Amino acid sequence: MTQKLPEGRETVGETPRTGPGKIHRTALRGRFAQVEEPADPADTQPGAAGARAGSGQEATYEKRDGIMELADSVVLVTGGAGGLGEAVVRTVSEAGAAVIIADLADERAEKLAAELGPRARYVRTDVTDEASVARAVEAAGDLGVLRHAVVAHGGFGVAHRVVGKDGKPAPLDGFTRTVDLYLTGSYNVLRLAGAAIAGSAPDEDGQRGAVVMTSSIAAYEGQIGQIAYAAAKAGVVGMTLVAARDLGPVGVRVVSVAPGTMRTPIMESVGEKALAAFAVNIPNPRRLGRPQEFAALVRHILENPYLNGETIRLDGAQRFAPK
Template identity: 75%
Template sequence: MKLADSVAIVTGGAGGLGEATVRELAEAGASVVIADLADDKAEKLAEDLGRKVKYVRTDVTSEASVLETVEAAKALGTLRYAVVAHGGFGVAEKVVQRDGSPAPLAGFTKTVDLYLTGTYNVLRLAAAAIAQNEPDADGQRGAIVTTASIAAFEGQIGQSAYAASKAGVVGLTLVAARDLSSLGIRVVTVAPGTMRTPIMESVGDEALAKFAANIPNPKRLGLPAEYASLVHHILENPYLNGETIRLDGAQRFGPR
C-alpha cells in the first residue's frame, strides 16, 4: 500500500515526532489531518504544507472529538492510516514520596488516560473507519502506528505512571493486530529512546550532552525525522504487523 492518494491522521501532529511525521507523509503524497490541541502551531503547519494538510482540533480522550476528526479525514479521501504520536503530560514522582505519603492518584490516572486510553480511543475509532475501505489485492485496508517508549521496558525512578501507560501501549499492539487481522488492518508500535524534540532541546546543551553520553551508537539523541522515516516505512511495508520496534541507538535506561 502506498501513501500517495491516501489519507492519514496524525495525533500530536503539531510538534516533535508528530510534526516530523506530518511533513514526511505529506511529502510522500498523502493527505494528512493534524489532530492536536496546539492551535497556533497546527494551523501554521497546515498553512505551510498546503491544501492537502488540514488541522482538526482533537482531544484524543474524547470519543466525540476523535469521531469528528475521523469524519474530517474521510472528507479528504480514503482514510487508510493513523499515527498516534501525541504527548503533553507526565508526572515524576515515586510510588511513596520522601515524606512517606503515597503518590497522588490523580497524576497516574491522568497520564494513563492520555497515553494509553487516548491511544486506544484513536485506534478503535480509526480502525472502524479504515475497515470500511475496499481491500487491495493483498487483502489490506490500512495500518495504524502507535507510539510507546523504551520506558515501557526500563522505566526509571519516578516514571511509574509514564512507564505503565507506555507498557500498556506495547501490550495492546499484538492483540490489536490480531483483533484487526480479519479486516486487513495492521498495527505496529514504535518505542523511541531519547529524541531531540523541541521539549528536550529546552533543557539546554549541557543536559543534552549528558543524555547523549548514555546512548551507545550513534552517540546522540534521535531525530524526529528518523522516527518519521520509520513510520513511513511501517505504513508501506505490508509484512510488518503486531510488533514493537525500538528506535533508540541501543540505549537502555538506567534506574535514574
C-alpha cells in the same frame, strides 16, 4: 544523567475461510462451536457493500513492487503539530498523502497546515474525548480515503515515586491522568480510526491500512519516578499484538514504535549541556534521536505490508538506568 522530573513536577511533552456455505469449527470462549459461513463472505467485510454500491470508497489500496503507496491516501496524525508528530506529518505529506493534523496546539497546527497546502487540514482534537476523535476521523474522509493513523501525541507527565521519601503514597490523580492520556487516548484513536480504515476497499491481499502507536523505551526500563508514564507506555506495547490480531480479519495492521530519547523541541529547551549529558548513555550513535528518524520508521511501517503486531525500539541501543 536522570531524565525524570523532580518529585511532583509536571511537564508538557509528547480463520481462514472454508468457502461459501461451508461449516467450520471455531474457538469461542475456550470452546469449539459450529459456525456456518455466509454464502457470500464478501458481505461480511466492512466497506465491501459500500465499495460495490459506489459509496466513495471504491479506490483500492495501490501497491508498487509490494510496497503500499501513501499517495492518494489520508493519514491521521495525533500530536501532528508536536516534535515527532510534525515530522510524521511532513514525511507522509512529501510521500503524497493527505494528512489530518490532530492536535490541540492551534497556532502551530494551523501554521503547519497552511504551509503544506490544501491536502493538509488541522482538526482540533482531544484524544481522550470520543466525539473529538470522531470529528477528526470524519474530517479525514473529506480529504479522501483514510488508510492510516499515527498516534504520536504528547502532553503532560508526572514524576512520583510509589512512596515518596517522606513516606507518603503518590497521588492517584497523576497516575490516572497519565494513563488516560497515553494509554486510553491511544486506544480511543486506535478503535475509531481502525473502524474507519476497515470500511475502505482492500488491495489484492485484503490489506486496508495500518495504525502506528507510540510507546517508549520507558515501557521496558522505566526510571525511578516514571511509574505512571511507564505503565501507560507498557500498556501500548501490550495492546499492539492483541490489536493486530483483532484487526487482522479486516486487513488493518497495528505496529508500535518505542523511541528512546529524542531531540524534540521540548527536549531542546533543556539546553546543549543537558542534551550532551543525555547522549552519554546512548551507545551508537552517541546522540539523541531525531524526529525525522522516527518519521522515516513510521513511513516504512505504513508502506511495508508485512510489518504487523510488533513494537520496534528506536533508541541507538539506549537502555535507561534506574535514575
